Amino acid sequence: MSERQVDGDLRIGVFVCDCGLNIAGAVDCAAVSEYAETLPDVVCAVRNKYTCADPGQNEIKNAIREHRLNRVVIASCTPRQHEPTFRQCVLEAGLNPYLMEMANLREHCSWVHPGDWDGATAKAKDLVAGAVARARFLEPQVEMTVPVTKAALVIGGGVAGMEAALELADAGHKVVLVEKEASIGGIMAQLDKTYPTMDCSI
Amino acid sequence: MGPKAIDVGRHPNIELLTYSEVEAVSGYVGNFSVKIRKKARYVDPEVCNSCNECAKVCPVVKPDEYQMGLGSRKAIYIPYPQAVPCSYILNMDDCLGTTPIACGKCADVCEQECIDYDDRDEIIERDVGAVIVAIGLDVYDPTELDDYGYTRFENVITSMEFERLICAGGPTAGHFIRPTDRERPKRIGFVQCVGSRNAAIGRPYCSNICCMNTIKDTLLLADHYPDLTNTVFYQDIRAFGKSFEDMFQRSKEAGTRYIRGLPGDIEEDPLTRNLLVTVENTTTGKLERHEFDMLVLSVGVIPPKDLAKISGLLTLSKTSDGFFLESHPKLKPIDAPTRGVYFAGFCESPKDIKDSVCQAGAAASRSGALLNAGQITVEAITSYIIEDACTKCGACASVCPYGAIIWEKGQFPVVVEAACAGCGCCGATCKSNAIVMRHFTDEQLIAQIRAILADKPEDKVFVFACNWCSYAGGDMAGISRIHYPSTNRVVRTMCSARVSEDMVLEAFRCGAPIVLVSGCHYADCHYINANRQTVKRVQRLWNKLDRLGIRPERLQLEWISAAEGQKFAKVMVQVEELRKKVTKEEIEQTIKALQEKPKKQRKAKSAKQTEASVSTP
Amino acid sequence: MTKKESFRCMMCGYEFEEPVEPGEDKERTCPMCRSNSIRHMKKRAVKDKTGESDE
Incomplete structure (x- = not known):
């Protein structure tokens, strides 16, 4: 699918995730969503039960088409977990993946401020406001493709290193196995019998 | 294990470099370049036929590491009979000297002529796409x-020494005797959790394997010597794996006594050299005394001493127990x-052989997928230079940890995109705003700062956190549900070095009472050393704040690793107090x-941006 | 030559002296409160090679 053009007016969509009760249990997600609608260039704010699940992702894709969104803010969990998920999601709706921004309402907010409803909600609003402000300046990016050297290095020739090296080698990959001792085998070579089978270690 | 080792040794796709260490790694995913030191072994493993004539004439006798020091070896020796490669090695630290005047006996008798006293360390370079750390x-x-x-x-031994004493290939040829009188012991005691689950010595974690190892030992002894009595002192028996509970029950049925409680004190009877153990039986609450002929300490396992070195080479981190930190404790x-x-085996966390083999298979599969792909995309977070704004000062090139910016005096610097990892240090360093960090531009970050501090900034602690460590430390606090005050507002950059002076001052200008800059610990910096x-x-x-009459204490700096959720929360409490x-x-x-x-204008990049202005606070 | 230089913890205010090796690469921690906000109390900040100076 060809990417849609993003020239012209900013049209930002904000998606606030309940994450079941993971976020909604400690943050007033309805208030955050309402607040998001008041932010500059935000044309729609949607609350999802689980943004990362298929229905949630479909809502994002539909909203991108329906509202002709050219920036997307997803207020859910840490970008360290789901940034690839949502980049792929907006890409499937024809938006460059770099036009998506996340606000971390779960790891950095609801999970660490339970029982502080007002404080957590105020923080969530700020995180969304920050993400929207940043999103206004996002630009499409093109990722560089680099070749992969078809060989692997395995550091350590104990049972784990040997197994990994053999698996890769059997699959047809070149492997360099580096062992600091004079022989491979590691600690396992020093054991007599091993559990649970009670057979010889070596 | 033996057959596996032999397979490794002869597999056409495996280049086996033993007695070798990785010295340097450069590059990035798919394109690592590795320097390996192949240490001199003074015996050509391709030619050596393990005839043992050299060891026969070697006059040096040393404790044999393989036998846990319970046996001896020569200065020239084979690590163990089934070694791969099946070759002798000359330990030069033990050797009398390589000149024929000093000794030279081994080379004289070697019919294969495979001993070379002039052997030297060799540096080997290899390019690889993936690395498995095992x-x-x-x-x-x-x-x-x-x-x-x-x-x-002397009659207190470790479980590793026990392995050698009971092994047919051990120093006693499998005859289980105790060290002092070389008699077969009748009463054996095992002490669990030695160096495990002991916070006092900094080893609070369970070593995972010692319970089952001891159970196995008791079954072995019961099988070999039915007249022998075994007693195990433990805190908890953790027999959680497949068929483990069955082994535990068999051990009890074989007569092994399990006493809940770890010995407080162990004394030796000077006459019999027997061991007198005082223990509080925590099941009965009574103090008990037991006498043993021999005591086996079931020792725990610790992170390998090379972990710090490998960590540094590959910019890895470790968890609080000292083992490697994985991407995600459950999902990655x-x-x-x-x-x-990728990780395989024990270095990621204590695990037994079966789990090590499983993880090794998974690591091979993960790296195989990468290698099969043939190419990968790299995140578009690299920098580029706006020549119109550039003063050709070269500061960017001097701070780039990767040498990815090429600059000659009087010339515009050039970014080598394939080498740029996207830390943003150059962008934060550039005085003339002539560098744009893709996806982490000044405009984006300044707009974020302003928006977050637009309303009631006095109630907020403003935090810059780096993607890899301190932000991840915040995630860890979340995953671990460690509570802290809700006043902090975190902005993520790839590296703390992306945070420019201007960004910090902008936060203060917007009314932030406290600004915290946080990043990786020195050893963990994901951009070599950008956080310096x-x-x-x-x-x-x-210094600048001081001169402006602003209390410098309002700017804080912390290193928080991805594993330090506790520290992240603690720091948030501290900055809230400030x-x-x-x-x-x-x-x-x-x-x-x-x-x-x-402040200086951000002219250069404003022109570049499609958006005309940033809303003011 | 190694010489002792003074540091001040920006978190708890503790002041201390520590030897500074030439060219050292050392993460500093407050001996009192374990904070990393350790300010090097030089008389005059030295211009470093990055070209970023103290004004």
Whole structure:
């Protein structure tokens, strides 16, 4: 699918995730969503039960088409977990993946401020406001493709290193196995019998 | 294991480099370049036929490491009979000397002529796309636990020494005898959790394997010597794996006594050299005395001593137990945080052979997928230079940890995109705003700062956190549900070195009472050493704030690793305490002080941006 | 030559002296409160090679 053009007016969509009760249990997600609608260039704010699940992702894709969104803010969990998920999601709706921004309402907010409803909600609003402000300046990016050297290095020739090296080698990959001792085998070579089978270690 | 080792040794796709160490790694996922030191072994493993004639004539006798020092070897020796490669090695530290005047006996008798006293270390370079780290473990040395008497009492041995004593290939050819009188012991005691689950010595974690190892030992002894009695002192028996509980029951049925409680004190009877154990039986609450002929300390396992070195080479981190930190404890347990690096075996966390083999298979599968792909995309977060704004000063090139910016005096610097990792240090360093960091531009970050601090900034602690460590530390606090005050507002950059002076001052200008810059610990920096520039910048900012009459304490700096959820939460509590001491008047004065000095324009990049202006706070 | 230089913890205010090796690469921690906000109390900040100076 060809990417849609993003020239012209900013049209930002904000998606606030309940994450079941993971976020909604400690943050007033309805208030955050309402607040998001008041932010500059935000044309729609949607609350999802689980943004990362298929229905949630479909809502994002539909909203991108329906509202002709050219920036997307997803207020859910840490970008360290789901940034690839949502980049792929907006890409499937024809938006460059770099036009998506996340606000971390779960790891950095609801999970660490339970029982502080007002404080957590105020923080969530700020995180969304920050993400929207940043999103206004996002630009499409093109990722560089680099070749992969078809060989692997395995550091350590104990049972784990040997197994990994053999698996890769059997699959047809070149492997360099580096062992600091004079022989491979590691600690396992020093054991007599091993559990649970009670057979010889070596 | 033997057949596996042989397969490794002869597999056409495996280049086996033993007695070798990785010295340097450069590059990035898919394109690592590795320097390996192949240490001199003085015996050509291709030619050696393990005839043992050299060892026969070698006059040097040393404790045999393979036999846990319970046997001896020569200066020239084979590590163990089934070694791969099946070759002798000459330990030059033990050798009398390589000149024929000093000794030279081994070379004289070697019919294969495979001994070369002039052998030298060799540096080998290899290019690889993926790295599997499988550096294993070290075994805990219980000497420091003086109450247990290890090394003071000869009949107190470790579970590793037990392995050698019961092994047919061991120093006693499998005859189980005790060290002092070489008689077969009748009463054996096992002490569990030696160096495990012991916070007092900094080893609070369970070593995973020792319960089952001891159960196995008791079954072995019961099988070999039915007249022998075994007693195990334990805190909890953790027999959680497949068929483990069955083994535990069999051990009890074989007559092994399990006493809940760890010995408080161990004494030796000077006459019999037997061991007298005092223990509180926590099931009965009674103090008990037991006498044994021999005591086996079931020692725990510790991170391998090379872990720090490998960590540094591949920019990895470790968890609080000292083992490697994985990308995600449940969902990405094989991947290292550094893309293209995977873990196999013990070095990631204590695990037994079966689990090590499983994880090794998974690591091979993960790296195989990467290699099969043939190409990968790299995140578009690299930098580029706006020549119109550039003054050709070269500061960017001097701070780039990767040498990815090529600059010659009088010339415009050039970014080598394939080498740029996207830390953003150059962008934060550039005085003339001539560098744009893709996806982490000044405009984006300044707009984010302003929006977050638009309303009631006095109630907020402003935090810059780096993607890899401190932000991930915040995630870890979340995953671990560690509560802290809700006043902090975190902005993520790839590296703390991306945070420019201007960004910090902008936060103060917007009314932030406290600004915290946080990043990786020195050893963990994911951009080699970019965070050293963070330190320099914060240092300069403290001086600048001082001169402007702004309390420098309002700017804080912390290193928080991805595993340090506890520390993240603790720091948030501390900065909140600092925030409470900042008055509204102080904030107003700060804003005034910072506005009196008009800041340089971000002209260059404003022109570049499609958006005309940023909303003011 | 190694010489002692003074540092101040920006978190708890503790002041201390520590030897500074030439060219050292050391993470500093407050001996009192374990904070990393350790300010090097030089008389005059030295211009470093990055070209970023103290004004």
